[in-house]
Amino acid sequence: MFRNIISVAQKLPVKTIFRTKQCVPCKSVMLQNSFTNLWSRNMSILQRDLFTIKPVYTPNSITFTQQLLKPQIAILSNSSRSVTKFSLKKGKRKTVKCVLKRFKRLHWGIWIRTRSGRHKKMFKKSPALKRRLKQHVFVNAQQSWLLDSMVTNYWRKPKYYVDDPYEQYHKREEYFATRKKPLEYKTK
Known part of the structure; x- marks a missing residue:
């Protein structure tokens, strides 16, 4: 042939x-x-x-x-991170589990994550960089919307844990869009 x-x-x-x-x-x-x-x-x-x-x-x-x-060359992987639109048993959407493992949602709607490569080649990194790698960072608005669509309503509601290390970051009263309490005006 x-x-x-x-x-x-x-x-x-x-x-x-x-x-x-x-x-x-x-x-x-x-x-x-x-x-x-x-x-x-x-x-x-x-x-x-x-x-x-x-x-x-x-x-x-x-x-x-x-x-x-x-x-x-097709890169084949066994992982699938897409949203299940309809489950086979009840026909409901399902949560993407790797979102819950990698990200945390604060009560005011933003998602946070750790920095990538924070454990790799630590001997090369300066003390200032090591300190920055321990901090969490915000995802942008588009990623936050995407992560919200990848989880169900249960995970979008606030969760309250005992001795939560993120408790001080769950409120954002200084910004008008995320404020829960009305602004107090000082009178003389």
């Missing part, structure tokens, strides 16, 4: 391609050798379409030129 493709490709002009799912080499000897080596090593490379042909329109004429794109 591959010999047929090469023989057909040799008869074509250099700037012509087939519109097929398999990659068709042009007249270049180097490309033919590389494709025959690929074919002999592993036939499934071509079947998985790691190399694709991209049509390029030239400004003077309507011809296609062949471009081999870099192999697209």
Whole structure:
């Protein structure tokens, strides 16, 4: 089958391609050798379409030129961090558990997180950087909205814990949008 493709490709002009799912080499000897080596090593490379042909329109004429794109290596991972829209039992949304592990929601609506790489290569870091890495940081408004949509209403409600280390940060009375108590005016 591959010999047929090469023989057909040799008869074509250099700037012509087939519109097929398999990659068709042009007249270049180097490309033919590389494709025959690929074919002999592993036939499934071509079947998985790691190399694709991209049509390029030239400004003077309507011809296609062949471009081999870099192999697209699919990174497969078993983790899925997306929201479950409907559960199979009750049809309700589900909380994404890794959000609860990595972030904390304060009562006034912002999410906080620890800094990334805070335990790596500590011998290289200055004391000031080590102190900053122990602190938590806010996520931005877009990320906060996204995290709110990834958890259910139960996790958006305030939680009260005994000896909560974040207790002093749960209130934000100095800002008008998060203020719970009315502003007190001083009279003389």
